[in-house]
Amino acid sequence: xxxxxxxxxxxxxxxxxxxxxxxxxxxxxxxxxxxxxxxxxxxxxxxxxxxxxxxxxxxxxxxxxxxxxxxxxxxxxxxxxxxxxxxxxxxxxxxxxxxxxxxxxxxxxxxxxxxxxxxxxxxxxxxxxxxxxxxxxxxxxxxxxxxxxxxxxxxxxxxxxxxxxxxxxxxxxxxxxxxxxxxxxxxxxxxxxxxxx
Numbered sequence: 421x422x423x424x425x426x427x428x429x430x431x432x433x434x435x436x437x438x439x440x441x442x443x444x445x446x447x448x449x450x451x452x453x454x455x456x457x458x459x460x461x462x463x464x465x466x467x468x469x470x471x472x473x474x475x476x477x478x479x480x481x482x483x484x485x486x487x488x489x490x491x492x493x494x495x496x497x498x499x500x501x502x503x504x505x506x507x508x509x510x511x512x513x514x515x516x517x518x519x520x521x522x523x524x525x526x527x528x529x530x531x532x533x534x535x536x537x538x539x540x541x542x543x544x545x546x547x548x549x550x551x552x553x554x555x556x557x558x559x560x561x562x563x564x565x566x567x568x569x570x571x572x573x574x575x576x577x578x579x580x581x582x583x584x585x586x587x588x589x590x591x592x593x594x595x596x597x598x599x600x601x602x603x604x605x606x607x608x609x610x611x612x613x614x615x616x617x
Contacts, residue, residue, distance in 0.1 A: 421614055422606075422611065422612065422613050422614055423611075423612055424532055424535055424536065424605060424608065424610050424611055425612050426535075426539070426610065427531075427532060430535060431531055431535075434561070434562050435531075435563045436562065437562040438562060438564050439492060439564070439567070439577040440467045440486070441467060443464040443492065444463075444464045444466075444467050448463065448495070449461055449462060449494070449495040450463070450464060450493065450495055451495045451498045451501075452474060452489060452492045453490040453491050454484065454488050454490060455488045455490050455518060455519055456488070457488075460474060460479075461476065461477060461495055462474045462476035463475045465481065466483065470485060470486055470487070471483050486579065487520075487521060487581060489579055490549075490550070490578060491576055491577060491579065491582075493575065493576050493577065500574055504570045504571055504574065504576075505552060505554060505576070507552075507553040507555075508550075508552060508553065509547050509551040512547055512550070512585075513551030517584065519549060519579075519581050520581075526583075527584055527585065527595055527597075528580075528583075528595065528596040528597075529583060529594055529595060529596060529599075530596050530599060530605075531561070531563075532605045533596075533604065533605055534558060534561050534566070535605070536604075536608035537558055538557075538558035538559070538560075539608075540610075541557050542588055543555065543556065543557060543588065543589060544556070544558060544568070544586055544587070544594065545587050545588070546566070546568065546578065546586050547583075547584045548578060548583065548584055549582050549584050551584075554576060555570070556569045556570045556571070556576075557569045559575055561580075564579065565577050565578060566578060566580060583595075592604070
């Protein structure tokens with residue numbers, strides 16, 4: 421059987437990781453960007469299956485569906501990250517898209533597409549539902565989120581349910597809808613044919 425070298429092990433170790441678990445255990449302040457609302461700053465003090473509780477300095481504790489979280493990062497990185505994610509795809513923003521609970525209406529990226537992109541350090545341009553463009557190298561991913569190293573390796577984590585598009589510099593699409601047929605992971609040096617063993 422053909423396979424991606426190291427992929428099964430990586431998925432087994434990382435698929436259930438969550439940035440919310442990391443943020444909660446850090447007991448530090450995070451900058452949390454939300455769909456349709458201004459960013460909030462605070463500590464994550466509750467992490468349920470579908471909801472997260474934030475202790476915000478300005479408004480106190482509140483609970484929000486994870487569905488409405490766009491991306492987050494430690495608050496000390498706010499100034500540099502704000503400078504690095506200024507680009508907006510205006511055409512996407514005009515679509516007025518919102519995150520949906522309906523899985524069939526989401527834009528998916530297969531894990532076996534992400535894995536070679538991460539290992540081979542290919543720059544990826546992710547566009548989120550509100551048009552935010554996140555450009556960088558994939559550092560980590562789970563079934564819930566993707567962490568990208570922006571310029572200088574500064575990490576930013578966004579939720580996978582908020583993806584609208586993902587492409588490389590040449591415009592090659594990495595969404596499942598395109599990769600079902602293209603299967604670019606089979607072109608990776610990590611892809612092992614059974615008869616190569």
